[in-house]
């Protein structure tokens with residue numbers, strides 16, 4: 001891929017901010033270069049020094065887990081940060097386009113709207129699969145990024161790997177971003193394994209879902225080192241704080257526990273699905289490969305409001321294209337799911 005064609009010209013020539021920790025990367029010495037407090041922190045921990053701006057220790061450990069190089073990794077404040085930065089890196093406002101496949105995760109459009117980047121839509125089919133004809137018809141010279149969300153939010157299903165590969169091969173000069181926020185729940189391999197095959201591939205993952213770290217805000221983009229360098233150039237210098245970097249190092253030793261969570265959540269999803277199916281006002285439950293169920297209800301809006309009164313909060317997706325009368329329900333604990341089912345049964349009584 002010719003990144004010099006793809007990356008916005010002023011970003012290619014940009015001189016990025018050079019932080020103190022960019023200019024001296026050693027760990028030993030008397031640090032009088034960053035205007036920090038040399039005595040310590042008002043808090044008990046050692047927070048007085050700035051963190052590593054490129055998080056090399058963390059990336060080295062994550063790279064081993066994922067079978068990539070540290071240079072393939074960008075860490076962001078949630079995956080929302082790389083979503084925003086990717087658009088910033090390659091799309092000229094009011095000129096360039098991104099392609100999305102609605103119904104899908106809302107931040108692709110919001111980040112593009114904020115940056116005045118145009119949106120092209122290639123809606124998923126009625127059963128939430130990629131409509132390749134629509135993608136191929138829609139992509140044009142101004143399209144810079146094609147977003148694929150798999151498993152998809154809000155539908156919950158995996159999209160066809162074969163279709164994604166066709167898109168990757170058909171548009172080698174555009175970024176194809178595969179958002180795998182929910183990949184841990186799916187019975188499939190990750191596109192991270194294909195990183196060496198496609199220079200135009202970007203894979204997004206997050207520690208917010210299966211790893212149970214949403215409150216820490218940690219998302220990852222895996223991509224060609226040239227693109228990662230560009231993202232590093234335009235990010236805020238110290239975007240991942242010291243506490244989060246330390247906790248991520250700890251978390252990476254606990255993938256077994258993450259796998260246990262995944263097993264339990266998938267079991268709970270199957271139980272919840274089978275019990276919801278019994279309810280007469282449930283019209284359809286869409287197949288899920290993640291930790292949520294998209295459920296079509298008779299009287300979806302009324303049920304949503306009734307559940308709110310019971311302090312059970314689900315997501316009303318009934319105004320979203322192809323999701324008419326649908327509520328999106330995250331899989332809870334056994335007790336939470338039982339409370340939901342009890343409330344739904346009472347609604348019917």
Ligand SMILES: Cc1ncc(COP(=O)(O)O)c(C=O)c1O
Nearest residue numbers: 078079080105153181206208219
């Ligand atoms: C598909 C998808 N991508 C990305 C995100 C953002 O995750 P993060 O918490 O890493 O910003 C979400 C959050 O719900 C999501 O559903």
